[in-house]
Amino acid sequence: MKNIPLAALIGLFFTGLYFLMAIFAPLIAPYGMAEVVGDVWEPPSDQFILGTDSIGRDLLTRLIFGGQTTIFIATMATLLSFVTGATLGFFAAVTGGWVDQVISRFVDLIMSIPSLIFALVVLSVMPTTLTILIVLMGLLDSTRVYRLSRAVAVDITVMEYVEAARLRGEKTVWIIFREILPNALSPLVAEMGLRFIFMVLFISTLSFLGLGVQPPQADWGGIVKENKEGINYGIAAALYPAFAIATLCISINLVADWILNRTTSLKGGRG
Template sequence: MKQFASLWAKAPAANRIAAAFVGFWLLLALAGPWLAPHPVGAFVDEDVFSGLSARFWLGSDYLGRDVLSRLLYGTRYTVVLGLGAALLASLCGTSIALAASLCGGRVDEVISRLMDTLISIPSKILALVLVAACGSSLPLLLLICALTYVPGNFRIARALAMNLAALDFVAAARARGEGKWAIAWHEVLPNMVHPLLADLGLRFVFVVLLLSGLSFLGLGVQPPYADLGSLVRENISGLTEGAPAILAPALAIALLTVGTNLLIDAMKPEGQ
């Protein structure tokens, strides 16, 4: 704990702000349902689109439900689905990239052309087609969002792996008789971690925006569940009134993505 406090005190202000942003949203995702003052679907207000008050900190929605409670529940779905899809996309993309770069030849050519084909399809169109064909349950949404961003991660990971595979320490490992996967795991991958972590953050932002867009179109998280994009869509009729029910989830999406981008910038090595 003391070591963590020392590192926190020595960290630049930008790093601490970024970490606080991301930590805040992770805390809400984990503890939000227990912090919610009302059940997520309870009708607690006779008025709709009521303003901020001591009883309803963020007002009520189009059915008289507490916006703060629904926001706390919705944050969990947005963060968990976004982080899970980003991790899965990065894991799959990096594994395929390592295999392609170390095998080379026809294997690399076939995999690269397949990924180029997938990446040429706009992510939102690909996701819409997959959701329309397969449905929009929570596990399917996670898999669809991950599949959508595997090609982008593959291209970055492959470029890193190809550069590293041409260096002397990899040639020395081959001369020692190490196998391809041993070289990938012990020599190449450790030198790719930092840029891949930055890419993971970007994939998370992309997935959050994609999920929010799908939910806004009614193809994402379905009732009785709701993510931040669903909360914006269902309260769209309160836009002309400037109701907190629509402003709060839209602001939450913005703060989540901005905070993640701040953390990505803070992760840059010194001197860059």
């Protein structure tokens, strides 16, 4: 930690700040999430640090609770995508044959459909709850994790220690979790940061389009949608959540880059 780069330090600071605000949102928010406390689009003041939104709710409070919702959904969806995608990817690589082909072709089919269009179609006929959003986003993104996990695992399965485990009669589960997973963590950890960024942008996009988090619950994409008309009148209410999304994504990317450089011999950008 003494040699941590400045960029990674900045990323850790803002990432930690956002996560702490999400965890302790009910304690630090000055007002209730849906409480109307002033007039429409009041300017920043001592009472309202960032002003009010399109119906008179405290904008800082909405941002804090919106961050809690956005980060929670993105975190849970990322974990689901990695558990599902990595497990299937490792299983396909270890098993090989027709099992690998069937899983891979099914993943190719899902990936051929743009994720946003797929999500919009599903959400247009299903109730938009947090559980549905997390499951849908996690499963859609697990296809990308599957591709990475399988590619990494295919290289590892030809190693001598994996062949030795097979000759000892070890089961597939043992080979996956005791031989492949420990040696595949570096690219997966780095990719997890990128997948989390994608989840933040994905849920924000869905909410902006009206099919994500539903009012009166707050999330950053929804706050942009609620206040976008104010931009025509020089009101910056919609810019605050956009800034939060940008800074969180940049911070996570800086941390992911640092982790990748610390845990592998691969240097430079990840493209």
